[in-house]
Amino acid sequence: MIKLAGLGKVALESNFKKLDKPYKLNFAITYWCQSRCMTCNIWQFKPKGELSIDEIRTFAKKNTSFKWIELTGGEPFLRPDIVEIAKAFYENSKGLYILTMPTNSLCSHDLIVRRIKEMLDIGIPKIAITISLDGYRELHDKIRGVPGNYDRAITTFKKLHDLQKDYKNLYFVFGYTMSGYNEGQFQRTFDAVKNDIPYIKYKDFHMNLGQISSNYYGNSNLDMLAKRKSVADELETIISKRERGFGIIPRIEDTFLKKLAEYVRTDSMPMKSKSLDASLFLDSFGNIFPSIMWDQKVGNVRDIGYDLKNVWHGELANSIRDAIDNGKEPKQWTSCEAYQSITGNITSLIK
Numbered sequence: 001m002i003k004l005a006g007l008g009k010v011a012l013e014s015n016f017k018k019l020d021k022p023y024k025l026n027f028a029i030t031y032w033c034q035s036r037c038m039t040c041n042i043w044q045f046k047p048k049g050e051l052s053i054d055e056i057r058t059f060a061k062k063n064t065s066f067k068w069i070e071l072t073g074g075e076p077f078l079r080p081d082i083v084e085i086a087k088a089f090y091e092n093s094k095g096l097y098i099l100t101m102p103t104n105s106l107c108s109h110d111l112i113v114r115r116i117k118e119m120l121d122i123g124i125p126k127i128a129i130t131i132s133l134d135g136y137r138e139l140h141d142k143i144r145g146v147p148g149n150y151d152r153a154i155t156t157f158k159k160l161h162d163l164q165k166d167y168k169n170l171y172f173v174f175g176y177t178m179s180g181y182n183e184g185q186f187q188r189t190f191d192a193v194k195n196d197i198p199y200i201k202y203k204d205f206h207m208n209l210g211q212i213s214s215n216y217y218g219n220s221n222l223d224m225l226a227k228r229k230s231v232a233d234e235l236e237t238i239i240s241k242r243e244r245g246f247g248i249i250p251r252i253e254d255t256f257l258k259k260l261a262e263y264v265r266t267d268s269m270p271m272k273s274k275s276l277d278a279s280l281f282l283d284s285f286g287n288i289f290p291s292i293m294w295d296q297k298v299g300n301v302r303d304i305g306y307d308l309k310n311v312w313h314g315e316l317a318n319s320i321r322d323a324i325d326n327g328k329e330p331k332q333w334t335s336c337e338a339y340q341s342i343t344g345n346i347t348s349l350i351k
């Protein structure tokens, strides 16, 4: 509860001033991935020279302000030291409240469940897993390029449902990425999942929009975005069906979705970004970016003694911040960045 209050306090502060240090870290711990997604080129990378566990420990020791860490990939569970990484941040960022991570469900279920259990046993107050699922069986397997991937995702959900009986601080949802490849197919997907998991609810799906990003997905050569109007219509239908949750977190998620529909319909940022203020994106080679969506490198942790303070308030970072304030950041409304924007523009939660 104290750590949740700490996260709330700093998120509230970000409404009124620039923060001294970021509280959210989006960290791609590896670019290795066994998937073959049509929406993302990360699986084609053969990354060399990714940050070692010792380097990550040094980074975690020198940067202790994080209250929310997203460990993403590639497929994060391909890193055999994922638990050590979580531990390094938990031991150093004393206010760490939540650790989030996606999975494509392609590692063995035993490994995924064991690693999550080990992370839960560390004592992190909340762990949230997003299980990628972009369509019903044939569609998901086609978009992801791996036969059997739909069934694996369903099994992951069921196994985490079992694990949750022993760990009340475990949360998980399906992550549905909307793109031109699954346009108009959400309801059919939901009905298929309901067949396999009768207790599934609409709110068990987290919706995302397929994004183009050269510094993260490496997919600026792809033409995969869906037609704006039909995505906005589909999102609004989903919003109308979602079961209502209570408390601040469901409220933030509802706002994220409503603003996503607005973003898609209007092609404009729903609110002021908090990139490079509340948060940053760190790639697996140590490069620092404002967000997953902007190929504007701020530095590399290997060149600054792994200490963000050596670059966070420097000339380059400040000029990027000015550009963000002046609306020059590429438009984005992604889960990695939007929540900091929502809580840093608190009036958005009142509307």
Ligand code: SF4
Pocket (backbone or CB within 6 Å): 033, 034, 035, 036, 037, 039, 040, 041, 042, 043, 073, 074, 075, 104
């Ligand atoms: S979207 Fe995720 S699972 Fe698919 S290739 Fe990219 S990193 Fe891998």
